[in-house]
Amino acid sequence: xxxxxxxxxxxFGNSGELVVYRHSYVASYSVYNIHTREVWELxxxxxxxxxxxxxxxxxxxxxxxxxxxxxxYYQSDVQSNSLRLTSSGKEGVIFNGIxxxxxxxxxxx
Numbered sequence: 001x002x003x004x005x006x007x008x009x010x011x012f013g014n015s016g017e018l019v020v021y022r023h024s025y026v027a028s029y030s031v032y033n034i035h036t037r038e039v040w041e042l043x044x045x046x047x048x049x050x051x052x053x054x055x056x057x058x059x060x061x062x063x064x065x066x067x068x069x070x071x072x073y074y075q076s077d078v079q080s081n082s083l084r085l086t087s088s089g090k091e092g093v094i095f096n097g098i099x100x101x102x103x104x105x106x107x108x109x
Contacts, residue, residue: 072097
């Protein structure tokens with residue numbers, strides 16, 4: 001398979017306001033098509049210009065997975081609609097798909 005897409009992230013500078021815990025941060029993510037030079041934001045369906053807690057490529061094809069407001073989202077392809085896999089995420093209580101502060105501190109992620 002040839003490389004067609006890359007994802008880019010922006011953490012808005014180095015002032016530290018978007019650092020969550022010692023090793024985690026939030027950022028805006030964009031997907032870039034290297035052939036057509038198209039760029040689009042990686043956002044959940046209900047939000048525009050979101051700040052995500054995590055994003056990564058899937059294991060097959062052009063899959064994407066990302067975390068927004070402690071919930072997991074999945075895209076089977078970069079141009080497909082996002083599917084919300086969890087809805088139980090709760091700030092400070094339920095962390096779907098990401099580590100909380102205690103895990104980062106004890107496991108040295």
